[in-house]
Amino acid sequence: MKGYIADKLESFKQINKNRARLLIHCADQPGIVAAVSQFLYEHDANIIESNQYSTDPHGGEFFIRIEFEIPDLKENADKLEADFQPISEKFQMDANFTFVDQVKKMAIFVSKEPHCLLELLWEWQSGDLLAEISMVISNHETSRELVEPLGIPYYYIPANKDIREEVEAKQIRLLQENDIDVIVLARYMQILTPNFVETFKNQIINIHHSFLPAFIGAKPYERAYDRGVKLIGATSHFVTNDLDEGPIIEQDISRVDHRDNVEAMKKIGQSVERSVLARAVKWHLEDRIIVHGNKTIVF
Template identity: 55%
Template structure:
């Protein structure tokens, strides 16, 4: 039995009075100390309530399974909650997929090595060989899966097998320049994070910096989002921008954009690891 339990409870349910009181009272009766609590209600017409609550049970007399069973019976069921609890004793495992660009991968690996990103990274998958040495210098297994139109389905199935065998909890596309098929996405719903080098919904698809330059924009940005079957249209987790002017050429935009991409992707990954995101339709609630 886990003697100490620290859990993060995420809730989505119809809005009504007494939700916070019901959850808090339940945790109190279990002997839990609430470490953090955040909540959000949509407009009255939609009437949906969201909450994230982090709690700690010291010398817990019940298992996490017993805690969840009692919560479902006493609170979640009567209040029609969609909910789950993640526990800090389970360290999340993050798979990474990347192509040739190294800046996002390096940012994740640096933060992982420094302890700023509390995950395990069991593997990196790439459709190119260029980043093998860099990855293996960090002691992380590198898998080369070259993709062509003829081999795409086969290589995706191999990638799925590798991710599942590694027991990865989620996957990050750190500038992986391949469109994942519905068959791949369907295996990991809400578990794939992508960084897009544009402030979506502007300039979706390929070559966004060139398109931004042609359009003469004054802001460029980057967007981290969950992957769905609709290209670059999944629920947005984080975004940021930088001001540019007519003095910047395409190479300037690319250089500025890479800095934004690193920061935005890192913030999105940290939010996911810390269980601060609830996906609601094609939106996210990020606490």
């Protein structure tokens, strides 16, 4: 990683060394917020942001995300988690603390088209995408020159459906050796096996170049053109084993008209893909997304 980017990350960690997030999912029931906020109050927490949602206030599922600061968090992190245990048990919570200065380790997968990769790199250089980009993996050499000057290792791993398992074995080794937390498929045009997907459950974010569920699968712009739609779109979602069926994080569209042929649609679409993917990745890095069934809650 280049020096000036490393400096930005370091400064971000320093500024946020006392900041944590608590994400909770449990059955909706009386007293949750009272218990949690009392707990935070007793631990001298300063609440920065708090969002909650219940699927149904009369007996649904409850979700909350609280971002807060605590003096000397580093020294107190273990105690904090331990102290919360009784509350978590009482309400049968799925509760998770994350610490903001532990920035996530990210791998980006890309095939030939670099626009989504470039957007992520650009946001990263600007200090707006706060992750360690540990590697870029590609089945083409084309993006190497965009990546290596930034000090990011570029792994060229040729891929096709006949050697899928072998390829994924290499990829998984690289990802695990580097403790990767997030995998971003920035227009990576290979299908992943169930094994790969299972290994990184809710950690793989894809960008699909249509407003799903329209145009699932291959060649969405060609099919959008054939259908004569007046809008094209892009969808970022977590990857599951059902192609383009995973929980949707973000979508957006752009207008097209009869003058736009497939090539024009692709150009217009690139701009939507870039911004949709960047938003989704940033929300994930900020622990704003909770996967619930086949949907996401984005706080």
